[in-house]
Amino acid sequence: MAEVAxxxxxxxxxxxxxxxxxxxxxxxxxPLLAHVHERALASGAEEVVVATDHPEVARVAEGLGAxxxxxxxxxxxxxxxxxxxxxxxxWPEGTLVVNLQGDEPLMPPELxxxxxxxxxxxPQAPVATLCTPIATAAELFDPHVVKVVRxxxxxxxxxxxxxxxxxxxxxGTTEARLPPGSVHHRHIGLYAYRAxxxxxxxxxxxxxxxxxxxxxxLRVLWHGERIHVALALRPAPPGVDTEExxxxxxxxxxxxxxxxx
Numbered sequence: 001m002a003e004v005a006x007x008x009x010x011x012x013x014x015x016x017x018x019x020x021x022x023x024x025x026x027x028x029x030x031p032l033l034a035h036v037h038e039r040a041l042a043s044g045a046e047e048v049v050v051a052t053d054h055p056e057v058a059r060v061a062e063g064l065g066a067x068x069x070x071x072x073x074x075x076x077x078x079x080x081x082x083x084x085x086x087x088x089x090x091w092p093e094g095t096l097v098v099n100l101q102g103d104e105p106l107m108p109p110e111l112x113x114x115x116x117x118x119x120x121x122x123p124q125a126p127v128a129t130l131c132t133p134i135a136t137a138a139e140l141f142d143p144h145v146v147k148v149v150r151x152x153x154x155x156x157x158x159x160x161x162x163x164x165x166x167x168x169x170x171x172g173t174t175e176a177r178l179p180p181g182s183v184h185h186r187h188i189g190l191y192a193y194r195a196x197x198x199x200x201x202x203x204x205x206x207x208x209x210x211x212x213x214x215x216x217x218l219r220v221l222w223h224g225e226r227i228h229v230a231l232a233l234r235p236a237p238p239g240v241d242t243e244e245x246x247x248x249x250x251x252x253x254x255x256x257x258x259x260x261x
Contacts, residue, residue, distance in 0.1 A: 006116035012102030014054035035105035093196025126197035
């Protein structure tokens with residue numbers, strides 16, 4: 001995989017409904033944001049920026065040595081926050097920007113570089129993202145796990161919370177099971193964008209499938225743009241949305257530390 005120049009923006013909203021003050025919550029003795037920032041730095045990015053709506057998050061981010069961009073608290077998504085940060089920073093339209101959500105303290109740094117390199121390798125696409133094979137029926141049928149179907153060249157056909165593609169033979173029984181030779185893939189919520197495309201994206205209103213599925217990437221496909229989806233070089237643990245997720249992340253970080261030691 002060729003090395004390419006890219007920048008990382010970490011959208012870090014303070015007022016998460018399920019975990020208020022999420023970027024500042026303690027994880028292994030440090031703010032959750034510190035772990036995310038560390039992963040971004042380890043990716044080889046030219047620059048890492050924290051885009052936040054809260055002065056205390058900004059203060060903590062500056063203490064980590066991050067460049068900070070204060071953004072509108074009214075944004076409905078991390079992508080809107082990302083787009084505002086890119087506009088305020090004045091980055092050229094061709095800049096490759098990786099969006100690392102502020103609740104991903106376990107994201108493997110090499111996946112950030114992979115997403116950026118994949119976008120650079122597919123000039124027809126304004127967006128690139130990653131996926132990984134689904135290993136269990138429980139994961140396939142979990143609506144919190146987003147599934148993606150790709151075409152022969154690796155471009156996204158559709159993203160859904162439903163188990164797609166639907167295996168008529170295997171799924172038509174009372175017992176949900178993963179069929180032999182399954183071609184089902186979980187979407188990893190890590191995106192690389194061309195900076196100029198972000199301003200077009202946020203000017204579009206949410207589309208009907210996006211509203212139904214609550215998946216903002218469907219807006220890209222609705223407007224006829226392409227998203228390239230590469231197989232991730234390694235699995236990506238889930239992000240942090242709840243107290244239970246925070247406890248799980250703590251356990252996984254301890255395991256990482258033991259393996260590194």
